[in-house]
Amino acid sequence: MEAKELLLKLAEASGISGYEDEPREILREELKAYSDEILVDPMGSLIAIKKGNRRRGEGREPHRIMLAGHLDEIGLMVTKIEKGYLRFAQVGGFDLRVLPGQEVVVHGTMPLPGVIGCRPPHLLTEEEREKVTPMDELFIDVGLDEKRAAELVQVGDLASINRQTISLKDDIVAGKAFDDRASVVAIVECFKHLATTMHAWDVYGVATVQEETGYLGAITSAFRLFPDLAIAIDVSHADMPGVPESETILLGKGPGIALGANIHPKIHERLVQTAKSLEIPFQIEPYPGSTSTDAWAIQVTREGIPTGLLDIPLRYMHTSVETLSVADVQRTGRLLASFIAGLEDKKFLEFEHASSISF
Template identity: 40%
Template sequence: MSLPDVLRDLLTTPGPSGREAAAANVWRAHAEKFAEVEKDTFGSSVARVAGTSTATGTSSGTAEGGVPSLAIVGHIDEIGLIVTHIDDKGFLRIASVGGQDPQQLVGQRVRILARDGEVRGVIGKKPIHLIEADERSRAAKIKELTIDIGAADKADALEVVRVGDVAVIDAEPIELRQGRFASRSMDNRIGSFVAYETARLVAEAGGAPGEVMGWAVTQEETGLAGAATTAHRVRPDIAVAVDVTFASDHPGVDVNDIGEHPLGSGPVIERGTPLHPWVTDALIETAEAEGIPHTLSATGRATGTDADAIQIAADGIATAVVSVPLRYMHSVVETAQVEDILNTAKLLAAFAQRLSADVDLLR
C-alpha cells in the first residue's frame, strides 16, 4: 500500500513547533479542495464540512441542541532544533524544540529555515579516533553538538543564518516492506493527515448529520498551545485528538508497560480518566460495527496529547483520543503502517455518520 500523496507532501515539508507555516499551507491547500478552511494567529487550521441534519431539539450538551459538531484534531508541528549561538568559527550551537534524543542527532544532515530560504548543514562530532576511551561510552549532550554549514567564520555564517532560526533533520520518507514507511515528522503529520482525510471522506459522502471539522493545530510538542486556542475559539461539541502511540512490536518494548499495539493492528482507542466515556464507547462500537481492526489503551492521568488542552477548554468539551501505532518515536526513522493510518480515518468518518440529535453528552 503506497504512501498517500497528501501525507507525503506533509512529511517532506518542514514545520517545527512555532514555525509550522510551510506545513500548514500544504495542509490548507489540500483541504480547500473540499472544505471551507480558516486559519488563526497561532497558525492553526480548521477545515469545515457542513452538517446535513436539520434536527434542532433533543440533544443534551450540544451548542445548538441538535446533532453534535465534531472536530478531528491532529497537530501539524514536529520536533526540531533552534540556533542559540554562532561561534567565532561559524559553527551553530543548538537547543531542542520539543523532545530530542541527542543520540539521534549525531551525524545527521539538517535543513535550517533561514530568512532567505533553507540552508543545509550537518551535525558533526569529534571523530572516534580522537575520543578518549572513557568518553566513548558516554552519551552525547545536545549542548556539545554543533551544526556545520561550511562557513569560514562567524561573519560568513551570519550572512545566511541568525540566532533563533530553526532546523529539522533532512530525511525523505522511505518505503519498507508490508506497506510500512519510515520518515521524520510522522509525529504528528500522521494526525494532521487523518484530520484532513476524515473531513475529506465525509465531504465525499455528501456530509454527515453534524458539522465535521478537521483541525491541524500548532505547538503541541512545546505545550499544546494551538489546541488550546483553537478549542477556545471554535468550541466543538465533540473532539477526537489523533496522535501517534508507541508500537509494541519492536525490540526493547514491554507490552506490560504500554499494552499491545503492533503495526497493522489498526487505530488505538484510548480509555481513561480525562476522556469522555460516551465518546470513547461510541468509537469502540463504531469500530466493531464497521469491522475495523483496533486495540485499546488505558490511562489514569493526562494523555500527553492535544486532548489534555481541549477537554478543559471553554466550559468543557467531550474529548477522546485515537492513536496510530508508531515505532521509534521522536527519531528520524519513525515507522508506521499506511493501513493503520487509513483505517483511523475510516473509523472517524464512520463515527461522524453515526452521530444524531439524541446524543447525550452530559454526565
C-alpha cells in the first residue's frame, strides 16, 4: 500500500491504548511481505523482524536495531451510565476544549454512534460560557434510554472519535491518531526500502502499545529485545499560529532529529550525516529533558540502550484534526532505511576513552 493510503487506513482504525487490535491487524497484513517473522508479545506490541541480508564478517552474530512507533491512540472510556447518558473518562489526554460537539463511536456489544453533546449557549450564564466544560459535565449521547443503554453498554467500554481522514492541499492530510500511526507508517516505509537494500543488522520494527498511558509497550518490548541500538519515531509539534518558534519545528520540512540527554550523541550525528548525504531535509530538535516518547523509556532499559529519536512534524496534537505532510513520513522511512544500511560494527557508539575491558 502507498504510504498515504496506509496512513489513512491505520488512522481511521480504532486502537485506543490497551486495545490496539484493529490497527495491529492492518499492520500485520501490510508488513508480512517485508518481514521474515512477525510476532505479538504478551502486552500486545507487534514485532516485525527483518534479518540482515549482508554479513558483517565471518562468524559474527548480527547486531540488532529496534525501531519503535506507538500503535495506540488516545480515546475515551465509559465510567457510568446515567439515565441512558454515558459518563466517560479519558484514556490518555484529550484537550477538554475539543470534546464538545465531537461525534464518537461507542464500542459496546455493537458499535454505537454517539455525540458528545453540550448545552446550547442560550442556556449558559456568562461565567459558564467563558470556562471550559469540565469532565463531570460532559456526556456521550447515544440516544438510548437507561434500560437499553445498560443492555448495550457497560462500564469500561471504549469510545473513539469518529473522524474520517481528509486530504487538504497537496500532500497535507488531517485526521485523528496520526500520533503515532504516522510513525508506524514510517517504519513500514523503512521496511519496504530494506527489501531492496543490503543491510548487515537485524531489524526489529516494533509497534508499541500503551505509549499514551505510560510507555508500557516500549518498556517491555525493549527489555525483551535488548537491542544494540534503538530509534523511536514519534510526532512533534509543528509550527502553528500562537506558538513560539522555540517550541516547534516546521511542517513539510523533513523529520526532526532529536538532540539532548535522551539521545545518544553518536546516533544523532549519524542520522544528521545520513540525511545530509541523501539530501533529505531535516530539522534539529533540542530536548532539554524528557522527550515524552518511547525513546525516554527505551534508553534506560536494562543496562541502557543507545537511543535515537526522529520526530514527524504534526500540528494540533491530541485533537481529531492532527495535520501533517505525507512527504515527511516518507522521508522519515527513507532516512531510517539508509541509516540502517550504513550500520557495520558498534564501535561508533563508544564514548571517548571507553575502556575495552569489560566486567
